[in-house]
Amino acid sequence: MRDWLRKQPLGGIKDIIAGYSSVSLLYDPVFIKKKYALTSTVFEFIKEKLEEAWQSSPAKPTANEGELIRIPVCYDGAFGTDLDHIAQTKGLSKEEIVQYHYERNYYIYMIGFLPGFSYMAEVNKKLLMPRKINPVTVASGSVGIAGSQTGIYPLQCPGGWQIIGRTPIKLFDSEATVPVKLTAGQWVQFYPISKEEYES
Numbered sequence: 001m002r003d004w005l006r007k008q009p010l011g012g013i014k015d016i017i018a019g020y021s022s023v024s025l026l027y028d029p030v031f032i033k034k035k036y037a038l039t040s041t042v043f044e045f046i047k048e049k050l051e052e053a054w055q056s057s058p059a060k061p062t063a064n065e066g067e068l069i070r071i072p073v074c075y076d077g078a079f080g081t082d083l084d085h086i087a088q089t090k091g092l093s094k095e096e097i098v099q100y101h102y103e104r105n106y107y108i109y110m111i112g113f114l115p116g117f118s119y120m121a122e123v124n125k126k127l128l129m130p131r132k133i134n135p136v137t138v139a140s141g142s143v144g145i146a147g148s149q150t151g152i153y154p155l156q157c158p159g160g161w162q163i164i165g166r167t168p169i170k171l172f173d174s175e176a177t178v179p180v181k182l183t184a185g186q187w188v189q190f191y192p193i194s195k196e197e198y199e200s
Contacts, residue, residue: 001053011035018184019110068187074198079166100124102190116154116172116180131160141166168198
């Protein structure tokens with residue numbers, strides 16, 4: 001729906017924000033009322049556009065839609081602080097966990113929680129893990145799993161996801177023209193790197 005709305009630009013739309021099961025339109029009602037000389041309310045006009053977007057949009061993203069972003073991840077034990085816990089819980093080796101994580105592409109459903117935090121799905125069923133009961137301090141760039149999702153922490157903060165690795169890529173930069181590197185609708189492909197590659 002967001003992509004359809006972007007392709008049919010409306011004057012007065014300030015932002016379109018996609019979520020897992022929602023889309024938010026931020027708009028200037030005064031501008032829209034004047035520009036389109038509406039006889040109905042601006043709300044009704046926006047509602048009709050949203051219904052048109054709903055009818056014109058596919059139910060699910062397909063793998064050939066959206067940009068593919070490749071992101072390096074070091075799954076070394078120093079960065080994958082929860083690999084041992086996942087291995088013990090799931091009866092898997094660390095190598096299996098890493099392979100199951102990077103062998104598929106993930107769709108970014110939404111950005112939220114922190115600036116640039118990407119909610120991606122869906123992880124291999126063998127990797128399904130609940131959130132931690134008590135949050136811990138998570139380093140910037142940490143890659144985690146919670147339920148069927150995977151995501152990357154763009155900043156150091158408290159977090160409850162199971163951490164399996166870390167990327168050296170900076171995903172949020174407040175000084176950049178576009179501060180957030182990833183966006184909903186893109187696909188992410190992780191690939192493993194060594195600790196030496198991470199540090200360089």
